[in-house]
Amino acid sequence: MRNVAVIGCGYWGPNLVRVFSTLDGCTVRALCDLDPERAASLQRRYPATRTCTDARAVFDDPEIDAVAICTPVHSHYPLARAALETGKHVLLEKPLAHSAAAAEKLVRLAEDRHLTLQVDHTFIYSGAVRKIREIVDGGEIGDILYVDSVRVNLGLFQSDVNVLWDLAPHDVSIITHLVAAEPRWVTAVGSAHYGRVENQAYVTIRFDGSLIAHLHVNWLAPVKIRSTLIGGSKRMIVYDDLEPSEKIRVYEKGVTMHNDPASRARVLVDYRTGDMFAPYIDKTEPLERSCRAFLDAIETGVPSVTDGRAGLAVVRILEAAQESMRADGKRVALAPGS
């Protein structure tokens, strides 16, 4: 039985409390928030927990095995470091940290101490993304040629992070989860239409080979779009997260090239078009699977698919995108093997 503390009781924290409360093998012991009223209000629904305003109390409590940190991005690193240093397993809200250097230190620290470090890239645990991964792994779509992701709506303008750090972690985590190739460079452009925080950004990630991944994230769109096109050499996928039931559509469509027998230089294109298939999507709550994976990793010592290294890969791309965006679209290379 693992004792869990949740640090940060604002928007996302209560969801973690709710889910960990229902999972076998763990108990939520402590709720921590700088605002005592916020923790107290949550505590009323979970009378078996106790509250605190200083995370130190959690770290110093030998009874606590693991902490879930749901605080603003800039506090991820100091809180997670302190937690790991006191021997706690750590689950962090996305993104893992505000910089690749900080993320890297957390990864190393967790590895040195043999502790579980996981980032809550919840989409990775959704029925839709798990099904896409299954299709990709099964070879059904062939080679991935491109990924095009759009995540826009009239969203909350954040003051501490721009749209890139707020929305793109979802798409980047999905892309790096699906694509085996190494990212080589990133470009990004963005715009701050109000104030100084970018509310719209376009990010291009160039992988080895001809694979491009591209994102459009936007807090200032009139309609909500959560759509990803995945072009494969054999089939293509449309993933629309707003579809109530048919979130994934697999299209028997594509292009086949062959050499023109009449000319060595020319290539002929054949078009394939066929059936469409929308597989049934498991509806288990992704957050439940994410928390379950965290507990399993603690028990088995085998990292989950959203472990620290996966989280670091996402932060590296976000950081490169941020650098490119600040330089109006300058190409920013990613170190090989990073």
Added chain:
Amino acid sequence: MRNVAVIGCGYWGPNLVRVFSTLDGCTVRALCDLDPERAASLQRRYPATRTCTDARAVFDDPEIDAVAICTPVHSHYPLARAALETGKHVLLEKPLAHSAAAAEKLVRLAEDRHLTLQVDHTFIYSGAVRKIREIVDGGEIGDILYVDSVRVNLGLFQSDVNVLWDLAPHDVSIITHLVAAEPRWVTAVGSAHYGRVENQAYVTIRFDGSLIAHLHVNWLAPVKIRSTLIGGSKRMIVYDDLEPSEKIRVYEKGVTMHNDPASRARVLVDYRTGDMFAPYIDKTEPLERSCRAFLDAIETGVPSVTDGRAGLAVVRILEAAQESMRADGKRVALAPGS
């Protein structure tokens, strides 16, 4: 009564023959194509026309007042130049020319000779784009903050031009028609998944101020999308060209900023959300309006909205995008006032 010749009887030429045949004030006299069978086959439906395989015959015919050129892009410049030099008014299929230098020469030549030079950016004449322009001009959406355009489907892989020169002229012509600001620089990335011709490209155009326009053009997508988001400071527009009737939706949505009275440094954001309005769209065939505009420009000497200068502005952006794409996304500046 203007006598018109159509040069190029392949895919688009027959449409021009059909439309000019029905318009008052002009007569289609000649059909020209390198392939005599193609011209002959079209001539059977328009018995009053005559055919030729050499455009010279058209240029040398003093009876011909105007030519419509619907040939591959690389022949636009030599054909249009010859036409202008022999005193013909010229309507060119999009894009105006294969390079900004060529386009510029055509513009200058036409101006020197007081001839009408027009490019057939047909979308500018569609009910939808005309209505958007009317809304923009009326101040209803306030300042344009961004334009995001997606034009993808499983399209024909061309061998002479890439997807940028094939599809992007539509979006770039719409954007430059709607946006009054000057474009400052362009970045683009693309990928050639089969052969050496890019079949997918992303283009960012940065205008003066914080306005970004962004395009996704793609010949290798499982679904057809023709969608443009226009973010304005007062309202926002979604233009979906595939919608049978409600192509334009105007959203009473947006963000209002004001200074936080409690803090000089902070800005407060208010969200507005309200009605949606889909104005009735005139269904006149855009090509008919385009041809009509060409004839009117000839009569009045007043250039149409898709005159040579408008066509040149489009080519400049395409050329810069091409240069950027070849250099993996390098930022390419546009000369001011160009």
Added chain:
Amino acid sequence: MRNVAVIGCGYWGPNLVRVFSTLDGCTVRALCDLDPERAASLQRRYPATRTCTDARAVFDDPEIDAVAICTPVHSHYPLARAALETGKHVLLEKPLAHSAAAAEKLVRLAEDRHLTLQVDHTFIYSGAVRKIREIVDGGEIGDILYVDSVRVNLGLFQSDVNVLWDLAPHDVSIITHLVAAEPRWVTAVGSAHYGRVENQAYVTIRFDGSLIAHLHVNWLAPVKIRSTLIGGSKRMIVYDDLEPSEKIRVYEKGVTMHNDPASRARVLVDYRTGDMFAPYIDKTEPLERSCRAFLDAIETGVPSVTDGRAGLAVVRILEAAQESMRADGKRVALAPGS
């Protein structure tokens, strides 16, 4: 301060407990369910309430002012009668009762005792239906010519009521709320594809004049549809309850007739087509408005729009539809003024 008891803690009851708990001017005092475990489990979340298994305990408690009854349809009448006889105000889950005779007795009893009797036709309180009513009352759509309602999905096969009594109360309550004319007769056909309980039904309600209302309710459909067309003499409305934001679309479309000047017998038809308008829909939870209306009716003595008489009108139509359905579509008249 009104003290409320909720009888029936199954599917819908907990929602009423939740809402009444948040409303000013009332307190939830008692939770009653035949299954003591069900009441107890709900009580844990609302520690200030007490539980019982016999509704008698609620009726005999002089402290209780009002009861909300969320039990199977056949128990509505005996429970509501007992509640009214002991001086309680009554809110019933839809439909009001299992027969028009029973519904009529409840209405009379409530009126004799000057007690509030209300049926929880929640849709009437939704932002969408309130907006439609506002449009209808404002004369914007002219005369209502027809209402066509489709409410289908793969729904739970009930064993105590058929699809008519399960789903049609929603549509019939909306229709009678919007249409001022008197219903004259009803026809219905249905089918029980599994067992003996009809899982699909079509109902036609003919009103005075040429107005038809028609319903399709179905538990055995592959897709979920919640759509209502309202044809008006001036404008037409599409109400799609599954649309996340644009639930109502008002179309500037229709037909205008005028006499043919050339022939006294002939009528000429003109078609109008124009803008479409999707008004902003208030998102307040309908159930909150429903409960608020119940409390207001108790305070003021002025019945709400879903009072006993409104509930009776719905039951009369359901009963007639049931009779018609059992007789394979026989026309069943509704008594005038009923």
Added chain:
Amino acid sequence: MRNVAVIGCGYWGPNLVRVFSTLDGCTVRALCDLDPERAASLQRRYPATRTCTDARAVFDDPEIDAVAICTPVHSHYPLARAALETGKHVLLEKPLAHSAAAAEKLVRLAEDRHLTLQVDHTFIYSGAVRKIREIVDGGEIGDILYVDSVRVNLGLFQSDVNVLWDLAPHDVSIITHLVAAEPRWVTAVGSAHYGRVENQAYVTIRFDGSLIAHLHVNWLAPVKIRSTLIGGSKRMIVYDDLEPSEKIRVYEKGVTMHNDPASRARVLVDYRTGDMFAPYIDKTEPLERSCRAFLDAIETGVPSVTDGRAGLAVVRILEAAQESMRADGKRVALAPGS
């Protein structure tokens, strides 16, 4: 080589001329229309044809093998009878005739004379309906439990026929093509909102067993809907004719009943939900297949799937629906084996 004449050059006739002109094995010889200008205008595009205003000229011409009749419904019977009596094969625009008696006479006449009689129920030849039939025949959807068809839009108010005879032939022909069971009775209600011709109708067809087919046809709807739900015991189909590519969706959804081991009287319901599958739809023009089928039937003597008997079955249902509609929804029986 069969010589074909087309009688009626209004809305549909030119399509038949176009298609027969391109088919091998036949030649369009004559175009007949009461309005000489209409035939002449069409003749200009088909110079090898000759025109006439009196159908007698066609019937008396021994060179003509077959006639296609595209005239108002009430003239179908006299024209087709005259054609058959002069030994011509006959293809009639839908519906076959204005009454079951007339349709029956035509069927008998054609059979007596060993001539091909076919009705142009074009939808039967569409890729979508052929695919549905294939799925039904393959047993994939199990038993058909219901068919629900909606065909509404702001349509042309006809003066000679009501919406039932104008639109319902499409749906009734599809239903009788797919359903093997015998229709037993029909009910219909309709409304004439302008003038005396019904512009909206609901039709219920009850087949042997628990199968209901239901239609909504409407000329006065704000949006265009062409949608059919087919509930099967194993799978369910949604056929949306307005979908550009995925016209048919086959849902792995349904209900399985089994007896409750705990109680002899009770039946337990299990819900199945699974993948969705949108098969590729052949895009050959349905009219081309319809005309081809007519020519094949002439050559082989084997009637097509839309032969006179199929057309008669449709007219019987339309006539019964008309009778029911005039009697405000009275149930009208269909003679067994009819």
